[in-house]
Amino acid sequence: MDSALKVIFSAVFVSTILRVSTPLILPALGGLIAELSGASNIALEGMMLTSACAGVLVSVYTHSEWLGLLAGISLAEVMALILGYFHLKLKADIILVGLALNILASGATIFVVYLLTGDKGSSTKLVSLEMPTITIPIIKDIPFLGEVLSGQNLITYLAFIATGLVWLFLYRTRLGIHIRAVGENPDAARSVGINVSAMRYLALMLSALLAALGGIHLSMGYVKFFQRDMTSGRGFIALAAVYLGAKHPVGTLIAALVFGAADALSIQLGNLNIPSQLVQMIPPVVTVVSLILYAIARKRRAAMLQRRFQKTSV
């Protein structure tokens, strides 16, 4: 127990939280934008997986991590367009289309990797390039803080910057406000001349961009290879973070960090003498329990407000 506590309060642990939270924060922000526009993006998982795979393969064959990044983002955008076309144009159920895209991504990535490397499990035969890590001068020399804040992957910093940008976009720009209006009440938005379909396309595409960054971080930062189904449910945990974060960028960031902490804890405890299966149960258990607690709390608050309202109206 003593060693467990020591692990938890170390700089390495906090730094690990930031690292493992990155591929949760980014897709969660993406899920948030889509959710606020009224189009749930269930395909976050598939978009991450596709971009993770494309990033590795393109970076290996072009020797440029930036082209890898570009390829990953482009494919995720194509998926967003398919999702949007089927849902917005063909009026298909967005959840089923999202599930289909996830299945497609899982199958197609394994298929392609098998084709190129003859290996079904992972692309470890190909050594991927990675996104650069960044050392921040001055801060890097401060004890503890330096270890935590400096030397992280570029995309980890992007995740935190993105949270601020997403907030600015959603609450301080015309487009962002239109997107939220469309999600709040599409008919009212349409009546004042907002193009509902266009706003949702835009939201899905931004969502894909953020999910793609998360996917790229997984395969070109977190590790340096692609592995089959390597997202292992992160796209869905990200969705949970959106609900727990009360559909607000800052709340979403905090929820994603909590899930990241659960994940980091399971990694750290894995080094101790605890069965790995029990440790790996921590993130999903935390997710389910917090979903339940959040829902109960929300219900209580609603009931309380109602009671107060009734009292004052009498």
Added chain:
Amino acid sequence: MVDTPAITNSEARVHERMRIRKERVRGSLIDLVVTLGTIVIALVVGFIVTLAVGKQPIAAYTALLTGPLSQVNRLGNWLQDATTLILIGLSVSIAFQARQFNLGAEGSLLVGAMTAAVVALYVPLPPILGIIVPLLAAMAAGFLVALIPGWMKAYLNANEIVSTLMINAIIANLYQYLLINFLTPEGDNVRRSALLPATSAFPLLADIFNANLGRANLAIVVVLIVVIAVWILMRHTSFGYEIRMIGANEKFAQYGGINTKRVVMLAFAIGGAVAAIGGVHLAMGVHNRLILGISAGLGFEGIVVAMLARNNPLLVPITGLFYSYLRIGGDIMERTASVGAEIVQVIQAVIILLITAQFVIEYVRTRRNRRAAEAKL
């Protein structure tokens, strides 16, 4: 009007009934054509991908499409795989009818397999009961486990996709933990449980027909019973009616006096019980023990089976057999032509996409009908 003879009245009624029946037959025929068209398009897409890959595409596709019938033991594999798939498809279709996206079949299946095996291993049972008792125990366990996401969705409005997937992850780890730490006999260096007693194994078709039918077994009888049971439940009980009402319009169902929360929760739970039977089949029919990775991702293949069947329980066996045929064909293709079996997943995704898009066709059709009706007036 009062003097209208009773005969004309009943004649008109018969006429009307025949018209409705004709319409219904026409509707199902259109459905059938559209579904077959979907499958053909998806297979063509798969073929184009195989062509693009360029490794003996014709041989690969021939293996995919004719492989399962080429040897008797492959036929057995097909039947055995379809047995599980049909159960999973039924499970998914129940929740889908209430427009709930229950992805918990994978977890329910593992819980079912685990429960059945533990009961079979530790409770001495005579023949026949040796199958029935673990089966019922597994169904109860599957029911209870699926009750959790059902409750979360119905009473707390928690997203069922997230909750079912997270619960699947918890169960998968718990399954591994229990198997490795408590069920693997000492001295066995493969992580698997002891063999189940013979009284708790479904008799193999291979022994009955004296042919090399692999591990296909008499669980297919259970499947037939479950298909009919689910059909009766969905089409001939008030509960099934309530589920379908909620699927058609939840608010309307609520105003109509249906306890929608209870029904939604039970739709999850019953789906869990059915999926658990799939686990029983794997534990007591296919492997006769618990092994690591016993589900092999089967839990998610139920979506396409249910969707192709349009959630009709009587069609699920047909679509289950069809999709399982592709799965087995995919494996054979991979072995003989080294084209990845994942092409089947690509075909599956295309099928789901096309079927979801067909809501458009239905929409157009109902509008055309309405317009025709208006024109008549």
